[in-house]
């Protein structure tokens with residue numbers, strides 16, 4: 001098992017390090033100066049000159065690989081899994097899919113594309129994505145935290161240096177906070193929605209933590225805004241273009257399976273029917 005893990009790690013290093021080194025060389029030689037691609041700042045570029053505060057040393061090759069793969073893994077599987085859960089719920093709840101389709105159609109003109117501006121006028125779309133993240137957070141734990149001093153919480157002693165984990169899914173399923181927590185009801189996010197203002201939910205838990213699919217505190221996911229935007233964009237386009245359903249007699253199986261994230265044990269195999277908007 002341990003040898004297998006080391007093997008995977010060494011494969012990861014050999015694939016990513018070649019790309020990282022190629023990028024570093026390109027930057028050094030300033031090949032293609034003036035062309036757009038080279039003027040773009042890549043995530044890895046920001047790591048080359050980092051000096052660690054304690055020792056002043058630069059990041060090692062292995063550390064560069066770890067940081068880049070964290071970014072790639074953290075940014076792909078999470079969004080893909082969430083998208084699958086959204087679509088599964090829309091297939092299961094055809095009424096919700098139709099309501100979302102009507103919202104999109106009411107906002108976007110026939111010859112217009114969906115964009116960031118018109119998505120701001122789609123509170124139900126945002127509610128569908130948030131409800132999916134509450135009911136099916138792709139990660140059931142966030143990164144563990146270390147306790148820096150002895151503490152007492154709710155009568156429990158938490159000693160210094162203890163490791164604390166957060167049960168993300170259970171927080172979002174708490175029946176004292178959410179009515180019918182296991183039901184998929186996007187409307188719950190619209191109850192406080194003031195039509196005059198843009199729909200904002202305290203997802204970072206700044207005032208109170210009601211769910212935490214992106215974590216919380218200073219290590220909260222740095223890509224919240226971008227990933228919500230991506231998800232909303234994908235969902236809006238998929239629903240606008242097609243009616244999503246299963247073959248007659250088939251049912252959506254919402255069972256979960258632990259992979260890198262919590263995925264569908266039996267992913268949906270939907271039938272897509274192009275929507276004709278007139």
Ligand code: HEM
Pocket residue numbers: 070071074075076078079082138139141142143144212213214215216217218219220221222223226227
């Ligand atoms: C649905 C999409 C996503 C979900 C649910 C998600 C969730 C999370 C969670 C739970 C954490 C740990 C936060 C904590 O411990 O408090 C995290 C960290 C992180 N996420 Fe995301 N994430 C998503 C998308 C992305 C994307 C698209 C990127 C990058 C392009 C990304 C990059 C990162 C990075 C770099 C960290 C580590 C931050 C740190 O260590 O300080 N995530 N994410």
